Amino acid sequence: MNNQVKDGKTREIFSESLFKGEVRFMEQMSLHTSLRIGGPADVFAVPEDILSLRNMHASLKRNQIPCLPLGGGTNILVRDGGIEGVVISFKSFKKIEILSEDDNYVNLSVEAGTPLQRLVRFSAENGFAGIEGLAGIPGSFGGAVCGNAGAFGYEIKDVLVSLAILDYESNIKNYKAEGIDFGYRKSGILPGEILISAEITLKKDRKDNVLARIEGFLSKKREKQPVWEPSAGCVFKNPPGLSAGKLIDEAGCKGMRIDGVEVSSIHANFFVNKGKATAFDFIRLMEEVAHKVREKFGILLEPEIRIVGRESVN
Numbered sequence: 001m002n003n004q005v006k007d008g009k010t011r012e013i014f015s016e017s018l019f020k021g022e023v024r025f026m027e028q029m030s031l032h033t034s035l036r037i038g039g040p041a042d043v044f045a046v047p048e049d050i051l052s053l054r055n056m057h058a059s060l061k062r063n064q065i066p067c068l069p070l071g072g073g074t075n076i077l078v079r080d081g082g083i084e085g086v087v088i089s090f091k092s093f094k095k096i097e098i099l100s101e102d103d104n105y106v107n108l109s110v111e112a113g114t115p116l117q118r119l120v121r122f123s124a125e126n127g128f129a130g131i132e133g134l135a136g137i138p139g140s141f142g143g144a145v146c147g148n149a150g151a152f153g154y155e156i157k158d159v160l161v162s163l164a165i166l167d168y169e170s171n172i173k174n175y176k177a178e179g180i181d182f183g184y185r186k187s188g189i190l191p192g193e194i195l196i197s198a199e200i201t202l203k204k205d206r207k208d209n210v211l212a213r214i215e216g217f218l219s220k221k222r223e224k225q226p227v228w229e230p231s232a233g234c235v236f237k238n239p240p241g242l243s244a245g246k247l248i249d250e251a252g253c254k255g256m257r258i259d260g261v262e263v264s265s266i267h268a269n270f271f272v273n274k275g276k277a278t279a280f281d282f283i284r285l286m287e288e289v290a291h292k293v294r295e296k297f298g299i300l301l302e303p304e305i306r307i308v309g310r311e312s313v314n
């Protein structure tokens, strides 16, 4: 891709008649991830509207250039070699719109790039209940849907009605949420598909009730998570019926460190960047921790964070 970036293909894909938005070359992904880790993306594109997104997507497919949709970058580890092809940012897609409501329920359309916490605040301010447990989860609404984010018994899938997805042929299709296979920290949205927006349904409640529940969840989070240090949230999924954090702690890994990455002493399933951490260090620490848990409990931990990118820049 590096060569393609420099040649005429890029000029065609991002020509003014086809694409409106921002385009940056060799953009350090450490600027776009909560871990502050990650080498350069060949291209970092911020389409301004749906037409530009579709045109770009179609040209990328035609030219066999890979692309990676990015939300808030809070559940992703980008390798030190960065990302081949185009990273698509959804920063410009952040509209929340009321579609319909009655005395008990409201239906909202939410664009993928909407910060999840903006949606949580909007719901609280209007007395809409159903996503209070998602308070404090960073990142975008789109990222939350793609990974079925959740906490305290709440999951985003429980409020979804339908999803608008850009498919491989660059067509936008609407799917009923019940037809999509959501599971623990995963959705049936396939790699290569792009979530544009989704409709959600929330229950009407008293504003102070919603706010009180949110406050309760936020204070639990502040107590139990190192929210002030760069991390990507939970590194490993909880094995069925167990807590990955507890297993890591009991395997003696709390505070373990490889160069710039440390297993948090507050929450053992959070690995934090202590300064100049690299993805290489992070993956070594993941392997070391997984090895210790396996040795002690015979349990194989599965990553929750998505690891993407190349080992080194070509």
Ligand SMILES: Cc1cc2nc3c(=O)[nH]c(=O)nc-3n(C[C@H](O)[C@H](O)[C@H](O)COP(=O)(O)OP(=O)(O)OC[C@H]3O[C@@H](n4cnc5c(N)ncnc54)[C@H](O)[C@@H]3O)c2cc1C
Residues within 6 Å of the ligand: 034, 068, 069, 070, 071, 072, 073, 074, 075, 076, 090, 112, 136, 137, 138, 139, 140, 141, 142, 143, 144, 145, 146, 147, 148, 149, 150, 151, 185, 189, 193, 194, 195, 196, 225, 226, 227, 231, 232, 233, 234, 306
């Ligand atoms: C301090 C902290 C606390 C956290 N607490 C929680 C928690 O309690 N519960 C929880 O579930 N998670 C938690 N997380 C993890 C993370 O915030 C969530 O998983 C979040 O929903 C990820 O959203 P994002 O926009 O940052 O996704 P990104 O990291 O940007 O992307 C994640 C994946 O989704 C894909 N993706 C993103 N947007 C789209 C799109 N529009 N279309 C197609 N694919 C897309 C990306 O390609 C990538 O594969 C926490 C993270 C941190 C740093």
